[in-house]
Amino acid sequence: MHQALDAVNEFLRPWLRRAFAVCVAWPICLVVLGMNIRHRTRLPLKGPAIVTPNHNSHLDTAAMLTIFPISVIPKVRPVAAADYFLTSGLMAWFSLNFVGIIPIMRKRPRVEGGLTGVDADPLQGCYDALERGEILIIFPEGTRGEPERMQELKSGVAVLASKFPQVPVVPIFMHGLGKAMPKGSFIPVPFFVDVNIGTPMRWESDSAGGDKKAFMAELGSRMKILSEKYERPDYD
């Protein structure tokens, strides 16, 4: 019975994901907001690939699901915190089937039943996805934080890149989504938002010979460069 249900779910999930993109992400991002996308051709349309946008708002995921063409949406997987999105049943069902998140534990979980208490790798879900040829969306800042301010990047992307040295890592800078719906608010205020897509990085050429810190520094500086066009004055 369970297996049958899983099979139905497997069959339905790509369609639920497309439906979510068309019926929720598109109206919000294209009608309520509005997007100026630069360098759209740099977006990887085939997996395995990793895209790393900055994170200011829940709308960021919707924006990502809007810039990818509808045909690849089932392969586009936002990586999200299990301790936030899997806490309630309804939220978990919605996040997994409609948004298509790959849940990861932000704190290292203990393997259940593991006698010696060996730590499970929190990124295991990401490895599996890359092996299936999916496109991961990872917000390297880890959390939304202060609206429209970049934070220090977490090193998870470097860990993934080092395990998959040929996989392209595409930095993306988005401006305006934190203004439209910052942390703590739930009604988006209409603003045009900017999405600037960078050139892909690879572990082999951009890690200074296998240094995770150097790789993350390079990623950070590329995102900074992408952001420079969008520095605008504000009254506060």
Added chain:
Amino acid sequence: MSNEAGPVRKTLDASQQAIKKTIEVVPRKVNEAIPKPHFPEAVGYAFLGAYLILMFATALVWVRKRIYPERDYSELKLRIKTWWIIVVLTTFALGFNTYFSIFCLAFLSFLAFKEYLSLVPTRRADHRVLLWAYLAIPIQYLLVGAEWYGVFIIFIPVYWFLFMPMRMVLVGETKGFLAAVGTLQWGLMTCVFSLSHMAYLLVLPATGNPNGGGVALLFYLVFLTQFNDVAQYVWGKRFGRVKVTPSVSPNKTIEGLVGGVMTTTLLALAMAPWLTPMGHVQALAVGVLIGFGGFIGDVTISAIKRDLGLKDSGSLLPGHGGILDRIDSLTFTAPVFFHVIYFLYY
């Protein structure tokens, strides 16, 4: 009116009557229904004219590219392509019925106001206040649909003007208060209040000319304003020498301005009998008003962009820039044209 109201009031009335008489005004008709059909035949021909102009422009660029293959026409081609999209969308927006047209114009206001707010500095504390500012758009256009002129004309300049600062005070952030409340009201006035005059033209009944109300007046205004933009650009490009506003918009020249206004005025004169109740004198005056008004609207938005250090207001219309770059002139010509028409005929 009692005799005590005084001779001043009486002379005013008399002189107003005199003005109206000398410019051969058709007598006022009250409480006439919205003209049926919504889309008169004359407007159909007018649209046909617009399509012919576009076809001509497309063909011209194609021919010139053949003659001068080394020149770069990609920017011009992109512009014309976007013009095609604009004209087709406009046909669609105006072709069905008055209420659908009003809805489309409300959406245009929404796009313009959104673009404006995305350009200007806003305060994070005003997050909720901005939502209230957006609420003015549906209310303003509902007032148009309800043909409630008395409230339509004061809702944003009076009531929302008083309500917005009150709502901001409730937020309690005083740093940058004046700048924030000022920019917000200016945006509402240009992007919502001014542009909504286009929509109010739609609910004006036909007077004097069976074709001359509603959508015909709107077409007349929008076509002439956009034509004026192009005419000023072409004249300026061909004969431009002396800059008009060197510090704001260095591409604008006296020659472009005068040539454009003259061309627009001639066209205004030619189109008036088909689409409006106006006679020659009024059409001449309206042509000049649209010509200069369009110019002023254009350079005003340019001044804002220059203040903020931007070239274009957005990227919604490839080859043109943003939506504000395209309708900047209309923010001035729409209210001016509307009030001339309203004063003379309604």
